[in-house]
Amino acid sequence: MLKKGDLFIVLIVIIMIAVSFVGVSIFRGREDDGHKTALIIRDGKEIRRIDLDAVDEPIEITVDGDYNNTIIAEKGRIRFMEADCPDKVCVDTGWLYKTGDMAVCLPNKVMIKIEGKSQDIDIVTY
Amino acid sequence: MGTVVIQRIYHKEAEKIGEKVKKRIAEIEAKMTINKPGGEINALNDTSGKDYVVLGDDTLYVLDKARHFSDISNGAFDVTIGPLVKAWGIWSDNPRIPQKSEIDELLELVDYKDVLIDKDNSRAMLKKTGQVVDLGGIAKGYAADEAINIYKENGVESAFISMGGNVAVLGGKPDGSPWRIGIRNPKGSQGSYIGIVSVKDKTVVSSGEYERFFEKDGVRYHHILDPKTGYPAESDLTGVTIVSDLSIDADALSTATFVLGLEEGMRFIEGLDGVEAVFITKDDKIYITGGLKNIFEFKDESKEFEYVEKR
Amino acid sequence: MSGVKKIVLLGLLISQALVLSIIESWIPIPMPVPGVKLGLANIITVTVIVFFGFREALTVMTIKCVLSSIFGGGGWMLFLFSFSGGLLSTVVMSGLYKAGRDKFSIIGISIAGAISHNIGQLLVAAFFMQDLAVAFFLPLLLVSGCIMGFFVGVISSFLINALKNTKLY
Structure with missing residues (x-):
């Protein structure tokens, strides 16, 4: 059933996969400095920044919008706990705990991602 | 107090010392809460x-x-x-x-x-x-001071605690450099900052209208009441940060300075020994007292603030 | 083919695509990454490309996206999300099919379609989240697109061969 041209498609696909894997792993490797900061972003704007290393007791964050998301942060990890959006991909993503991990609620334009902590400061006074 | 407590302790028995501090904080809260x-x-x-x-x-x-x-x-x-x-x-x-x-x-x-x-x-x-x-404006500071005392008693040389944003540091970082404390951007998200103070053995405490507020009929009411009027302080500041030796002092002073506003607050702080301050005004300007000149670094990623230094 | 017959057949194909996308939503996928789907509705897109052509395929795909976001909920965002993937994959698959059916098999075309589907979705996600970091999902999406595209291609080949024998089209 396969034809000659398929080889060409397969080749391109393999190259794309290889390049993207290498690219992402380089990017992740560079960011991973052992510290973890979770960013909650809505509509392209950062709405909350949580130092995951410093979370002692679970923090619950509600994000309103077209839909509602409930986010739970614990020591070293964070996740979408509940959402009333139709696809629930964000909740299914489960816990994020590594630098570069990410969960997206597309219907609500909300995203959580984990970044290496900026080494610039130790803590923020408020 | 219902506050988020963050501790970083460099010591073999950091975990145990951290627990002691938590117990002490609970004790203080039980005595002084209303x-x-x-x-x-x-x-x-x-x-x-x-x-x-x-x-x-x-x-x-x-x-x-x-x-x-x-x-x-x-x-x-x-x-x-x-x-x-x-x-x-x-x-x-x-x-x-x-x-x-x-x-x-x-x-x-x-x-x-x-x-x-x-x-x-x-x-x-x-x-x-x-x-x-109501000791709410000062007990957190006391608890932070007590935490530092517990660290010292247990032989810790490098640590910090944040009692709901009231930061107190013991010594410097393990490598000997000073701790770098970000000062919250009053308009930005939690964790964003407008500048950094580098300190050893100091406390850095902030007060601002962003901490707690509610809105009614389109008007925003924040939590810092002016004892003279009984209404939320009509300050020309959005936030003020105090740097001093004792957190209990800084806690009370940050509230007082916020109520006083930029002009009077600046005079008030400069009249005190060993106390410095960073002022953030409603029109997005940042002022510091003279003693901070070398340890305050203006670093505003939001690009919304203007650093005027001293007026 | 008469206009009425075409409309009836396309209508049938749209409803089949719709059913496939609903069935698909019931099947849990172990990789909860936005955009990873079985892509079963691609079976229909490929079939329409083979028997009708690009314009018809685009119509079927668009109507399917509109209806599935009405029935499945999710509103404007999820519609744009699935439409962008569908658009790119329909364009790519039609292009490859026209370029030479003797050069590319249905399986090859389907793999290319699945992958472009995922890339299209990722672009829209990046646009709406205003964050290129979603590119972290790219490797996973490419691999899953490859696997899904292969199976969808196999099924489509069978379907297309069977339909050719019916002389319906």
């Missing part, structure tokens, strides 16, 4: 206008400090603000705007000079019935 029943401050408030109440060393010390700072700030910070705090329901789930007449009535009860402290007999009393002492 949001839960029990404790010494509740007892003091309940017998206001009637009788003296015997207080433990902790509470007596904090109350005395609170009175002292009420005094030197000329009432910009007033420890007897309690009746108004309760009327506004600032720490409750349903804050409200009290009637003007109610506020005027309660203002009669706000006067730190009515806190009578009898150190010789370890007791205190409130002069008028219905007066309420």
Whole structure:
């Protein structure tokens, strides 16, 4: 059933996969400095920044919008706990705990991602 | 106090020391809260206008400090603000705007000079019935100081604690460099900052309208009440940060300075020894007192603020 | 083919695509990454490309996206999300099919379609989240697109061969 041209498609696909894997792993490797900061972003704007290393007791964050998301942060990890959006991909993503991990609620334009902590400061006074 | 506590301790037994600190904080909270029943401050408030109440060393010390700072700030910070705090329901789930007449009535009860402290007999009393002492603006600072003491007693040389944003540091970082404390961007998200102070063995405490507020009919009411008017302080500041040796001092001073505003607040802080401050104004300008010149670094990623330094 | 017959057949194909996308939503996928789907509805897109052509395929795909976001909920965002993937994959698959059916098999075309589907979705996600970090999902999406595209291609080949024998088209 396969034809000659398929080889060409397969080749391109393999190259794309290889390049993207290498690219992402380089990017992740560079960011991973052992510290973890979770960013909650809505509509392209950062709405909350949580130092995951410093979370002692679970923090619950509600994000309103077209839909509602409930986010739970614990020591070293964070996740979408509940959402009333139709696809629930964000909740299914489960816990994020590594630098570069990410969960997206597309219907609500909300995203959580984990970044290496900026080494610039130790803590923020408020 | 219901505050988020963050500790970083460099020591073999960091975990154990951290637990000790948590226990001590809970103890202080139980004694000094007015949001839960029990404790010494509740007892003091309940017998206001009637009788003296015997207080433990902790509470007596904090109350005395609170009175002292009420005094030197000329009432910009007033420890007897309690009746108004309760009327506004600032720490409750349903804050409200009290009637003007109610506020005027309660203002009669706000006067730190009515806190009578009898150190010789370890007791205190409130002069008028219905007066309420609120240590909410100072007990966090005390708890942070106590944490630093516990670190020291246990041989820790490098640590910091954040008591709901009140930061106190012991020594410098393990590599000997100073701790770098970000000052919160009053308009940005939690964790974003407008500048950094680098310190060793200091405390860095902030007050700002962003900490707690509610909105009604399009008007924003924040949690820092002006003891003179009974309404949220109409300050030209959005936030103020105090750098000093004792967190209890910084806690009271940050509230007082916020109420005083830029001009008066600056004069007030410069009149005190060993106390420095960073002011963030409503028109997005940043001012510092002279002593911070070399340890404050303006770093505003939001690009919304202007660093004017000293005025 | 008469206009009426075409409309009836396309209508049938749209409803089949719709059913497939609903069935698909019931099947849990172990990789909860936005955009990873079985892509079963691609079976229909490929079939329409083979028997009708690009324009018809685009119509079927668009109507399917509109209806599935009405029935499945998710509103404007999820519609744009699935439409962008569908658009790119329909364009790519039609292009490859026209370029030479003797050069590319249905399986090859389907793999290319699945992958472009995922890339299209990722672009829209990046646009709406205003964050290129979603590119972290790219490797996973490419691999899953490859696997899904292969199976969808196999099924489509069978379907297309079977339909050719019916002389319906």
